[in-house]
Each structure stands twice: as C-alpha cells, then as structure tokens.
Amino acid sequence: MEEKWDYIITREKKLFDIDFKEIWRYRTLIFMYVKRDFVTFYKQTILGPLWYFIQPIFTTIMFMFVFGGIAGISTDGVPQAVFYMGGLLCWNYFADCFNRSSNVFSANKGVFGKVYFPRLVVPLAGVISNLIKFGIQLTLFLFVYLYFVFNGVHFNINASILLTPFLIVMLAMLGLGGGMLVSSLTIKYRDLNFLISFGIGLLMYGTPVIYPLSVLRDSHPEYLWMLLANPLTSIIEAFKYAFTGVGMFSWFYLLYSLVFTIVIFAWGLVVFNRVQRNFMDVI
Amino acid sequence: MSNTVIDIENISKQYMLGSFGTGTLSHDLNRWWARVRGKEDPFLRVGDTNDRTKKSDSDFVWALRDISFKVEQGDVVGIIGKNGAGKSTLLKILSRVTSPTLGSIKIKGRLASLLEVGTGFHSEMTGRENIFMNGSIMGMTKQEIKSKLDEIVDFAGVAKYIDTPVKRYSSGMMVRLGFAVAAHLEPEILVVDEVLAVGDAEFQKKAVGKMQDVAHGKGRTVLFVSHNMAAVRSLCTRGVVLKNGMVDFMGSVPDSLEHYLKNEDDKRKQFIIDNPMKTKSTIKIHNIEINGTKETQSVIASGQEFVDVLIEGTTTEDMTTDVMLVFKNKDGMPMASYALGHYKGKLIACPKGDFSFLRRIALPKILNKGLLYVDLFLHHPMMEWQMWMNNCCILECEGYQEGYGKALDMPNYGIMGLDDFQ
Incomplete structure (x- = not known):
C-alpha cells in the first residue's frame, strides 16, 4: 500500500520543482521581512522616513550639477530635474532589487543555517519592500513633475504611460532574476562579489539614465548597438517617453527586453532553487 | 497503514575537506562532464569514514554513511x-x-x-x-x-x-x-x-x-x-x-x-597515568594511584570505608595547591566531591621540587551499587588549575548498606561532600 508522505528529502530534484504553494503558506514571513525593512530603516533616526526623499533629491541635484552643468550633456529639452529623477528612480529600483537578491545567501546565512523555509521568500520580500520604497519615491517624482507642469512646461504625455506598471514589473524581474543568478554563483566563487559591486555601478553608465539615447546616437553611432543590447535601455527610455514624450519607444526593443527578462528570471529561479538546498555546505 | x-533510508552526506578555492572549478567541471555523459558523480566513490583522529588520504569525507x-x-x-x-x-x-x-x-x-x-x-x-x-x-x-x-x-x-x-x-x-x-x-x-x-x-x-x-x-x-x-x-x-x-x-x-x-570506557588506557591529562607547564606528574592501584579500573568492595589517592610529581616553582576529586555516575552526573580546599580552606604549601600527596577519603556508610567515574584535580581554589583529568578512573562499587550489609541498588541524585578518613 502506497503511503502518503508530506514531503520527501532527497538529493535529486526536478529542474522546475518550485513549490509555489509553499511560498504562499509562508506569506506571513514575506510580510514580516518587508515590515522589518521599514521598521528598522528609520529606528533611531531623527528624520525617519524622510530619508526616502533625501537620497533621490540630493542625487538628482548632484547629477544636475555634474552631468547637466559641468559636462553639459543634453536632456533632449526635458527639464533636468524630471529627466534625472525619472531615470534614477527606475535605475535605483532595478539596482536595489538586484543587490538585495544577489547577497541573499551571504547576508542570511545565519538564519538559513538553522531553519528551513523557502529561501525565495527573502528576495521576494526584498522586491516588495523596494517596490514600496519605489512607490514613495514615485510620489516625489510626481510632485517635481507637476511642479514643472504648473510652471508652464509642456510634456507630451501619452498613452504609453499605461505601460509603466508593466515596465516596473520588468525591472523587478530583471533585478530579481539577475540577482538570484549571481547569488547562486557568488557563494562558491567569491570573485564575483568584487565584479558585481563595481560592475553594477558601471552598468548605470551603460544605460541611458543620465543621458538620453539620442545623444549617443548622434555622437557615437558605432556604439549604439551595445546600448540597445542592454535590456534596461528600452525599459528606461520607455518610462521617460511615457512621462515626457521624449526618448525612444520601440515595441521591438521592448519585446526583446521582455524575452530577455523572462529568460533571466526563469534561469535565476532554477539556479537559485538548485543551490538553496546545499549552499550551507559551501558558503 | x-x-x-x-x-x-540510506542517508549519506559527503563533505569536502580542506578549503575551497583552487580545484573547486575543476571539480565542478569534472562533475558536469560526468553528468553530461550520463555517468555517476566521480567523487561519490571516494571518501573516508568520519574518523577525525586519523589523517585522511582523501579530499572527501562521509559525515554520514548509510x-x-x-x-x-x-x-x-x-x-x-x-x-x-x-x-x-x-x-x-x-x-x-x-x-x-x-x-x-x-x-x-x-x-x-x-x-x-x-x-x-x-x-x-x-x-x-x-x-x-x-x-x-x-x-x-x-x-x-x-x-x-x-x-x-x-x-x-x-x-x-x-x-x-x-x-x-x-x-x-x-x-x-x-x-x-x-x-x-x-x-x-x-x-x-x-x-x-x-x-x-x-x-x-x-x-x-x-x-x-x-x-x-x-x-x-x-x-x-x-x-x-x-x-x-x-x-x-x-x-x-x-x-x-x-x-x-x-x-x-x-x-x-x-x-x-x-x-567510551573501552578507549580508556589500562593505567590511570596514561589517560588524557592536562597540567600547568611547571608541573610533571609521575605517578597516580587511586584505590590502591595504578590501574584505571578497580573495585570498591562492600563495606570498604575509604579510598586512597596518591599523586606524585615534580614542580619547578613553589605553589599553593589542593587535591580535589569529583565522583560522577555513568551519566556524568556528579554524586560526591572531595575538595577540602573549598570546604575548609585547607591548602598545601608545596615548595619547588618533588611532591607526593596521599589522601585517604572516607566513603559514606551507604553506597550505591554501580560505577563511579572520577575526575581528579590539583588546584589553588579560585586561583588557578594546576592539573586536571576528566574520567581518570572508574570505581566499581559493589554497594553497601551499613547495618544491613547488603547492596543498595537504587538510583539517587544529589551531591555530597566527602571528608578525610579519621
């Protein structure tokens, strides 16, 4: 007679054996991790949640000064504050998701070494808490945006603005997938840690965050393909286009980014799932 | 049902010895190549049992086997x-x-x-x-x-x-x-x-x-x-x-x-002195006799009134010391202790050179049947440890009840202090 077991622990597992039901059962834990991020963020600070605004404001001012002022990079007629803040917002969301996911194992080895729960909970919680942070900073962006609107700046706002939720999901998946892929590799090959920490900083310059794609197209057309190969390019350009009507909006490149995102995400998920079972022996 | x-069922767990780093990538590639060809993982066949006292020839060890x-x-x-x-x-x-x-x-x-x-x-x-x-x-x-x-x-x-x-x-x-x-x-x-x-x-x-x-x-x-x-x-x-x-x-x-x-007992050496011992660097112990013998295992006969302890050695500096013994049952639970330094502040001023301490410890009038494990120490109470041996010898008690003359065979827990035999 075949007995009913609740779970079986073995070495072999199928490639796509991800127990989503189990993750759902642990939703309280996801919620607690998200809560922890916010509760601990402003404990013992005077300005508290204001820090969520201070960081993008100062970075934007710095960008305006350095890239807009000293370097004189064009923003295609868009007010610099809107241009930089919009790009930065998207970039930060991606980078935060990526960083949070990429050191999941090393940052949580204490907990992971003692008790089992679906490891995916932690990067997922990271994506969600970053999304909330993104939402807070988005309101800041909208304030700045509306300020310019009321001051007579005309933005070619258009229907592609409806795509923004979709763009945000793509950023999250790209960050999560890439981060999981890297996290699984760094536990064994720590060289990647070094590569990643400055690589992600450099990648920002390889993405049209602080400059519009059109600038590159005019000055260095021979390198344009490299930028277009970056899946983040079309997402961030589309985001800027949605709000300002300036930038590249291409269904073709968006589709490319989407396929790229799905592949990276699925690959990251599979690798992550494989590694999580044994990483304690390696880390 | x-x-x-x-x-x-047949759970085994293999670990790699040494540090990761060089060789990790080549091992991974080897494994991957074996998998591609549909062969068994080449490193699963090797590996020693987990006896950490022996130096291993293999890079892998089985922490659990079958x-x-x-x-x-x-x-x-x-x-x-x-x-x-x-x-x-x-x-x-x-x-x-x-x-x-x-x-x-x-x-x-x-x-x-x-x-x-x-x-x-x-x-x-x-x-x-x-x-x-x-x-x-x-x-x-x-x-x-x-x-x-x-x-x-x-x-x-x-x-x-x-x-x-x-x-x-x-x-x-x-x-x-x-x-x-x-x-x-x-x-x-x-x-x-x-x-x-x-x-x-x-x-x-x-x-x-x-x-x-x-x-x-x-x-x-x-x-x-x-x-x-x-x-x-x-x-x-x-x-x-x-x-x-x-x-x-x-x-x-x-x-x-x-x-x-x-x-655990089987691993013990025949003579007390050969069992694991730690000492301060200034002290050397030459001879230990407990219950009148150098051997690790001895018998406390029914009706026996005392246990003798003899420690002989050399010290290269003057020291203040005391002999302490802890008697434990087979679960490692202390049953009695002999520590006059603690109880009465009785200490020995031991000058540099050879020393020989002989103590005759009174046994209680009622003694359980069973094994007693003895920890032996030389120490200056609350100041320093000079020599210590855990489970240095085993005393096999026949058990005795004064007045009845028969063995007492009943587990009891509690610690008692023992004094010199008068």
Whole structure:
C-alpha cells in the first residue's frame, strides 16, 4: 500500500520543482521581512522616513550639477530635474532589487543555517519592500513633475504611460532574476562579489539614465548597438517617453527586453532553487 | 497503514575537506562532464569514514554513511554520540537546512526544529515584532501567532518589555523569548538540539517540562540530541547511537546508553597515568594511584570505608595547591566531591621540587551499587588549575548498606561532600 508522505528529502530534484504553494503558506514571513525593512530603516533616526526623499533629491541635484552643468550633456529639452529623477528612480529600483537578491545567501546565512523555509521568500520580500520604497519615491517624482507642469512646461504625455506598471514589473524581474543568478554563483566563487559591486555601478553608465539615447546616437553611432543590447535601455527610455514624450519607444526593443527578462528570471529561479538546498555546505 | 512518521533510508552526506578555492572549478567541471555523459558523480566513490583522529588520504569525507531507521508516531528518540559522530548533520538534513548526498527521508506532518532558539531575531525590533518574525520563520501563520501571543509572552516572562527593542534585553530574556516561541509551535515532529544548556534554572525547569508535555502528553514525536545522558534517560523512549557517521546501535534507551558508555570506557588506557591529562607547564606528574592501584579500573568492595589517592610529581616553582576529586555516575552526573580546599580552606604549601600527596577519603556508610567515574584535580581554589583529568578512573562499587550489609541498588541524585578518613 502506497503511503502518503508530506514531503520527501532527497538529493535529486526536478529542474522546475518550485513549490509555489509553499511560498504562499509562508506569506506571513514575506510580510514580516518587508515590515522589518521599514521598521528598522528609520529606528533611531531623527528624520525617519524622510530619508526616502533625501537620497533621490540630493542625487538628482548632484547629477544636475555634474552631468547637466559641468559636462553639459543634453536632456533632449526635458527639464533636468524630471529627466534625472525619472531615470534614477527606475535605475535605483532595478539596482536595489538586484543587490538585495544577489547577497541573499551571504547576508542570511545565519538564519538559513538553522531553519528551513523557502529561501525565495527573502528576495521576494526584498522586491516588495523596494517596490514600496519605489512607490514613495514615485510620489516625489510626481510632485517635481507637476511642479514643472504648473510652471508652464509642456510634456507630451501619452498613452504609453499605461505601460509603466508593466515596465516596473520588468525591472523587478530583471533585478530579481539577475540577482538570484549571481547569488547562486557568488557563494562558491567569491570573485564575483568584487565584479558585481563595481560592475553594477558601471552598468548605470551603460544605460541611458543620465543621458538620453539620442545623444549617443548622434555622437557615437558605432556604439549604439551595445546600448540597445542592454535590456534596461528600452525599459528606461520607455518610462521617460511615457512621462515626457521624449526618448525612444520601440515595441521591438521592448519585446526583446521582455524575452530577455523572462529568460533571466526563469534561469535565476532554477539556479537559485538548485543551490538553496546545499549552499550551507559551501558558503 | 503503519504509524511511521519518519522513514530514513540510506542517508549519506559527503563533505569536502580542506578549503575551497583552487580545484573547486575543476571539480565542478569534472562533475558536469560526468553528468553530461550520463555517468555517476566521480567523487561519490571516494571518501573516508568520519574518523577525525586519523589523517585522511582523501579530499572527501562521509559525515554520514548509510543511516537508516524509522521513527514511529509518539516516539521520543534520543540521538547520542561523540562530538563529530554526525548528530547535528543528521538533524540539519532532517530540518532541511542542507540536503543529503545520497538516500532519502520521508516525513509525515510538520517538522520544526529547535536547533537554536531566537533565529531571525532583529535587535532593532521589539519583542512583539520579533515574536511574529521568529514564529513566521518557524512556519506559523499570523493567526496562529496571534492566538498564542499572550501565552508566549507569559511563558517567557517578558510582559513588561514586550514593546522594547530586543537589543535592550538581557541575554537570558532573549533566550527565553526565543524558546517561548519555539515551545508554542505545535509541530507533529519536534527536533531538539541541546537547547537546554541555556537559561537560568527556573527557566530550564519550564523548558524540560514543556518538552515532556510535548513528548508524553500529546503523542507527538520528538528527536532529541544531547550530551546530557540524564536528560536522555528521563525523556526518551528510544535511543540511536551514532559513531563516525554510522548507526552504531539502536534500541531501548538504557541499552543505547550502556552501549555508548561502554564504548567510551573501552578507549580508556589500562593505567590511570596514561589517560588524557592536562597540567600547568611547571608541573610533571609521575605517578597516580587511586584505590590502591595504578590501574584505571578497580573495585570498591562492600563495606570498604575509604579510598586512597596518591599523586606524585615534580614542580619547578613553589605553589599553593589542593587535591580535589569529583565522583560522577555513568551519566556524568556528579554524586560526591572531595575538595577540602573549598570546604575548609585547607591548602598545601608545596615548595619547588618533588611532591607526593596521599589522601585517604572516607566513603559514606551507604553506597550505591554501580560505577563511579572520577575526575581528579590539583588546584589553588579560585586561583588557578594546576592539573586536571576528566574520567581518570572508574570505581566499581559493589554497594553497601551499613547495618544491613547488603547492596543498595537504587538510583539517587544529589551531591555530597566527602571528608578525610579519621
């Protein structure tokens, strides 16, 4: 007679054996991790949640000064504050998701070494808490945006603005997938840690965050393909286009980014799932 | 349908020795190449058994090898073995922190482990927030935690501090809070690894009581790893002895403990002086005689009134010292001690050179039948340790009751102080 077991622990597992039901059962834990991020963020600070605004404001001012002022990079007629803040917002969301996911194992080895729960909970919680942070900073962006609107700046706002939720999901998946892929590799090959920490900083310059794609197209057309190969390019350009009507909006490149995102995400998920079972022996 | 709740089949776990780094990539490529060709992992065939005292020829070691046993519902299984026997690895696999190299484990019901309490505590969060954090890590839902919150706070005894960040807690409060959460989990299978070593006495009593409730009262299954033989004896219904990563013995608790302890005894040398000893660098011990013999094992006959202890050696500097002995039962529980330095402040001023201390220790008028294990020390009380030997010899008591002249065969717990024989 075949007995009913609740779970079986073995070495072999199928490639796509991800127990989503189990993750759902642990939703309280996801919620607690998200809560922890916010509760601990402003404990013992005077300005508290204001820090969520201070960081993008100062970075934007710095960008305006350095890239807009000293370097004189064009923003295609868009007010610099809107241009930089919009790009930065998207970039930060991606980078935060990526960083949070990429050191999941090393940052949580204490907990992971003692008790089992679906490891995916932690990067997922990271994506969600970053999304909330993104939402807070988005309101800041909208304030700045509306300020310019009321001051007579005309933005070619258009229907592609409806795509923004979709763009945000793509950023999250790209960050999560890439981060999981890297996290699984760094536990064994720590060289990647070094590569990643400055690589992600450099990648920002390889993405049209602080400059519009059109600038590159005019000055260095021979390198344009490299930028277009970056899946983040079309997402961030589309985001800027949605709000300002300036930038590249291409269904073709968006589709490319989407396929790229799905592949990276699925690959990251599979690798992550494989590694999580044994990483304690390696880390 | 049987009542088996855990079925462990041929579980093996292989670890790599040395440090990762060079060679890791080539091993990985080798493995990958074997997989591509549909062959077995080339490194699974090699590997030594886990005997850490011998130097290994292989880069791989089997922390567990072919472990198989079944656990029935309601069993309280004590897992015993030396350090490094594989107990913790087995529990880690059971609680799914790491996965086995070979074999499988089938589990019925929710399994929760108390490997270490307070997992996931964040020092900035309050006690209440940490209860939710910790509880959800253990797999409880929000409703479950909410319904037990009062009980947990009460059990931990931290009601006053519940909305204070735990970084302000004392370490004892932290541990109590952690254990309280874990204790109020209601898993069908509970895995416990030496958590009782922490907390104050009152709390330990609560904790043991809670474990007993879980084990005996509600028909739940417990796996208990401990070095505390007395705890294993009082809590468990079955025993599994692990040795070098393999199951060495399985059976009732008394049999398992006996097997385990006998194995320990076999390793002892014939002469007391050859057993493991630590000394201060200025001291050398030449001769130890206990109960009138140099041999490790000796008999305390029925009616014997004293035990002689002789220690001879050399010291290269003047020292103040005292002879101390602790007599323990086979569970390692102290039964009696001889420490006149502590009791009466009687110390020896020992000048540089050879020394010879002879003590005649009075035995109680009633003596249990069974084995006594002796720890021997030279020390300056509260100042320094000069020589110490754990389990340096075994005294086999025939047992005696004055006035009746017959052996007393009844376990008793409690410690008594012994004096010189007058």
